[in-house]
Amino acid sequence: MRSAVAGWDVVRPPGPGRVAGVCMAGFRSAGSVDVRVVPHPALTLVLEFGNGPLVVDRATGRQRRGDLVAGFLHRDLRVRGAGVECVQVRLSPLVARAVLGASPVALDRTVVPLDDLWGRDAARLRQRLGDATSWHDRFALAEALVARKAQAGPGVDPEVAWVWGRIVRSRGRARVEALAAEVGWSRKRLWSRFLSQIGLAPKRAARLVRFDHAAHRLAAGEGAAGVAADSGYVDQSHLHRDFVAFTAMTPATAVGQPWLAVDGLAWGR
Structure with missing residues (x-):
């Protein structure tokens, strides 16, 4: 499904994903965007593949660009950019520790580069997303890696x-x-x-x-x-x-x- 609002072209996969607690959507900015983040009960992956870059600003003046992981509760974040293309993944905290390979506690109120958590896997996925020619293929690539990490990582009690x-x-x-x-x-x-x-x-x-x-x-x-x-x-x-x-x-x-x-x-x- 494809829709547009607030400067974003938004694409959703046609059905539920294969990993419980994982949701995906595709985003392409129609021009320049500047959006203030409203907190939500999930951790977020941003997988960039366009000319971007997506920039995340904090009230403290710190910035993050490109692929990133955002923890809970960001009352002081803004997301902005021009020509941004990315797959965003929302992770239930039930699967976040397994998928990210890090404790959600360490990610609370933080935004960190995905490379810090996934290493070369992040770079390889970024390249493959950029080479893909459809949203269907991009969702499939992201979901395959997330599913592999979810299966290999620790679960919760x-x-x-x-x-x-x-x-x-x-x-x-x-x-x-x-x-x-x-x-x-x-x-x-x-x-x-x-x-x-x-x-x-x-x-x-x-x-x-x-x-x-x-x-x-x-x-x-x-x-x-x-x-x-x-x-x-x-x-x-x-x-x-x-x-x-x-x-x-x-x-x-x-x-x-x-x-x-x-x-x-x-x-x-």
Whole structure:
């Protein structure tokens, strides 16, 4: 499926991928783009193959160019460039450690060159993506490498996977203490294992999932008071504080960002 919004031509694979927890989309900028990132509960790979380059700026003044890996929670990032072509891969934290070969904890709030994690595999994939003549072939190339790494890398504990699944299905409203009891773990053990394998502490993960759900509902035009009540916030002020914490923007400003509009096309939101 191909669509265009906010300066991006967006292409989605025709069906679900072969690796659970991995989603892909293709991006080509129609001209110059400058997009502020809205945090989401996944880690991100950007696989460039065009004339680009894609540039990721931080409020601190640091920049990253080209293929990269972005961890969780980037409230101060902007993505910009001209003539950008790339495959973007979103990784559930259940598979991120295996695919990346690094702990998600080490990637939290960071953006690192993919070469640092994948070495020569990153360079070879970049060359093959540039040589490919269709999005179908590019998706196939990226998926094959991701699948190989996912199979070879370490998985997460079944209990951790179950707790993450409950957090996602409850849209961040599940009580962490209750989840620990359901898997037969102490709260301390769950916190330790979850943080080391997922990359976030359980309550922080729940906050991020809840925020992500609320942000997309607001972007779809729903009222803030109703979204706050349905999403488990104490009140609208609580929702406002979470938006500022995650995005450094008010809800009204955040939901007007092109990032969320592109999300709907690229990831089927």
